[in-house]
Amino acid sequence: MYDAIVIGGGPGGYVCAIRLSQLGRKVALVEKEYLGGTCTNWGCIPTKAMLTSAHLFSEIKDKSKRLGIDVSDLNYRLDGIMSHMNRTVTTSRKGIELLLKKNGVDFFKDKALVKDPHSVLLEKDNSLLETKNIVLANGSEPSMFHPFSNVEGIWTSNDVFKLNEMPSSLAIVGGGVIGVEFATFFSTFGVKTTVIELAEHILPYEDTDVAEEIKKALKKKAVTVLEKTKVVSVEKLDKGYLLNTAGEEETTIEAEKLLVAVGRRAVLSDDIKNLGVEIGRGVVTDGHMRTSVPDVYAIGDIRAGIMLAHVASYEGIVAAHNIAGEDLEMDYSAVPSIIFSSPEVASTGLRESDLKGRSDVVVSRFPLSANGRARTILESSGFAKILAEHETGKVLGMSIVSPSATDLIMEAVIAVKNGLTVEQLENSIHPHPTLSETVLGALEGVEGKSIHI
Structure with missing residues (x-):
C-alpha cells in the first residue's frame, strides 16, 4: 500500500513524488513514456538547447566585427544543433531517473489506468497498485483543430524536434511564446518565416510595449508578422502549403512547412x-x-491553468505537503512568465493592461540603451518596467525586455511575492x-529620480 501514486513523470509529477518521499511517505511514480514530460522532451529543454545555438550564431554574425573579432565562412550544421539538443534531453531524463532512485521513489515505466481513488492498474505489467492518495499529473498535448x-x-511543436533538414520557408500559426521562440530560431538560420496571430498583437498575454519590442526584433530577422489575422483555409501543395487568411486585409501565404503553435490542451x-473528478478546461x-x-489531487497541465513547468513543479510541492498532512495553498500572484526570444522577455505580477484605468499605480520604464553593461555587449533594444502602488510604493508587477531577462525577473518575483516596496529594492545595492x-x-x-536618463 502506497501513501501516494503519482501518474506522470513531468516537472510536476517527479517533483511531487520526490517531495513526498522526502516527507517520509511511501510513493510510486508511473510514467508511460519519458521522464521529464513535455518540458524535458518536447518543450522547455529542447527548445532552449536549439535557441542557444541560434543565439550564439546571431552573436557571432551580428557583433563579431564591431567587437574586433575576425570570423570568416560562418556557417552552421543542423545535425550538430540537433545532437546538442538530444544530448541535453537525454542527460536531463537520466538525471531525473537518478533523483528518483536517490530519494527512494518506486518508478514504473508503464501506462497507468486509474480504477478508483485508491487503486491504479499498470497496463503492461497487468498489476494493481493500491494507494491512499492519487496525484494526476498526466500533462498536455499540442492543440490542433480545423482547418x-x-x-x-502539419507540424506541431513536438515535430520540430525531429528536424533533419531546414525548410526554405515556414509559416507559424500562433504568435505566443512557442511561436515567437520558433520564429526566432528558424529566422536566425535564414528560413523565410511568417508568424500569424489572431489577437491584437503577438505575445497576447504581455503588454503592447513588450510585444512591439519583440516584433521589431523579429522584423530585423526578416520575419513577417501578421496580427489580427485568422487562417481561414489551408491547402496542401506538392511542396508545401497554401494558407488563406482574413484580417485587416486578405492574404495568401505559401510556405514549405506549416507549424501550428496555438498552445496545448490537457x-x-x-x-x-470515469473517476468522477470535476472537469472544466x-x-x-x-x-x-x-x-x-x-484523496485525488491534480497538478500541472492537466488542470489547464497556467501551463508552465515551474508552476507545475510548485503545484507538485503543494500537493505533496497537503498529502503529508500539512496545510499549504498555491499562490499564483507572482508567477514568472519567460520567453527566450532575442532579446528575452520576462514578466511577473500585474501587467499594465491589468490596471484598467487605475490612478493609484505608477508605471516607470527605463531603457536598456541607457545601461552601461548593455552598451558593452552591443545591446540597446529593451527596457525594464515597474508597476508600483503610488501611496505605499509596493511593487505590483514588472516586465523586462533584455538579454538575460529570464534571470533578472527573479528580483521582481521575490518583491511581488513578499510585498516589498520600491524603496526596499532601490536601497539594495545593485x-x-x-543589466x-x-x-x-x-x-x-x-x-x-532616475539618475541615468
Whole structure:
C-alpha cells in the first residue's frame, strides 16, 4: 500500500513524488513514456538547447566585427544543433531517473489506468497498485483543430524536434511564446518565416510595449508578422502549403512547412473522466490541489491553468505537503512568465493592461540603451518596467525586455511575492556594471529620480 501514486513523470509529477518521499511517505511514480514530460522532451529543454545555438550564431554574425573579432565562412550544421539538443534531453531524463532512485521513489515505466481513488492498474505489467492518495499529473498535448486537423503533415511543436533538414520557408500559426521562440530560431538560420496571430498583437498575454519590442526584433530577422489575422483555409501543395487568411486585409501565404503553435490542451483520458473528478478546461482543483474526489489531487497541465513547468513543479510541492498532512495553498500572484526570444522577455505580477484605468499605480520604464553593461555587449533594444502602488510604493508587477531577462525577473518575483516596496529594492545595492541596473533605473523612476536618463 502506497501513501501516494503519482501518474506522470513531468516537472510536476517527479517533483511531487520526490517531495513526498522526502516527507517520509511511501510513493510510486508511473510514467508511460519519458521522464521529464513535455518540458524535458518536447518543450522547455529542447527548445532552449536549439535557441542557444541560434543565439550564439546571431552573436557571432551580428557583433563579431564591431567587437574586433575576425570570423570568416560562418556557417552552421543542423545535425550538430540537433545532437546538442538530444544530448541535453537525454542527460536531463537520466538525471531525473537518478533523483528518483536517490530519494527512494518506486518508478514504473508503464501506462497507468486509474480504477478508483485508491487503486491504479499498470497496463503492461497487468498489476494493481493500491494507494491512499492519487496525484494526476498526466500533462498536455499540442492543440490542433480545423482547418489544420484535416491536412496531412502539419507540424506541431513536438515535430520540430525531429528536424533533419531546414525548410526554405515556414509559416507559424500562433504568435505566443512557442511561436515567437520558433520564429526566432528558424529566422536566425535564414528560413523565410511568417508568424500569424489572431489577437491584437503577438505575445497576447504581455503588454503592447513588450510585444512591439519583440516584433521589431523579429522584423530585423526578416520575419513577417501578421496580427489580427485568422487562417481561414489551408491547402496542401506538392511542396508545401497554401494558407488563406482574413484580417485587416486578405492574404495568401505559401510556405514549405506549416507549424501550428496555438498552445496545448490537457490530456483527459477515459479513466480520469470515469473517476468522477470535476472537469472544466482541465481537471478542477482547489488551492490545495485537491480535486472534487476525496484523496485525488491534480497538478500541472492537466488542470489547464497556467501551463508552465515551474508552476507545475510548485503545484507538485503543494500537493505533496497537503498529502503529508500539512496545510499549504498555491499562490499564483507572482508567477514568472519567460520567453527566450532575442532579446528575452520576462514578466511577473500585474501587467499594465491589468490596471484598467487605475490612478493609484505608477508605471516607470527605463531603457536598456541607457545601461552601461548593455552598451558593452552591443545591446540597446529593451527596457525594464515597474508597476508600483503610488501611496505605499509596493511593487505590483514588472516586465523586462533584455538579454538575460529570464534571470533578472527573479528580483521582481521575490518583491511581488513578499510585498516589498520600491524603496526596499532601490536601497539594495545593485552591482555595476550589470543589466540588473536597468531594473534599478526603473525603480528610481517611480519617484521621478532616475539618475541615468
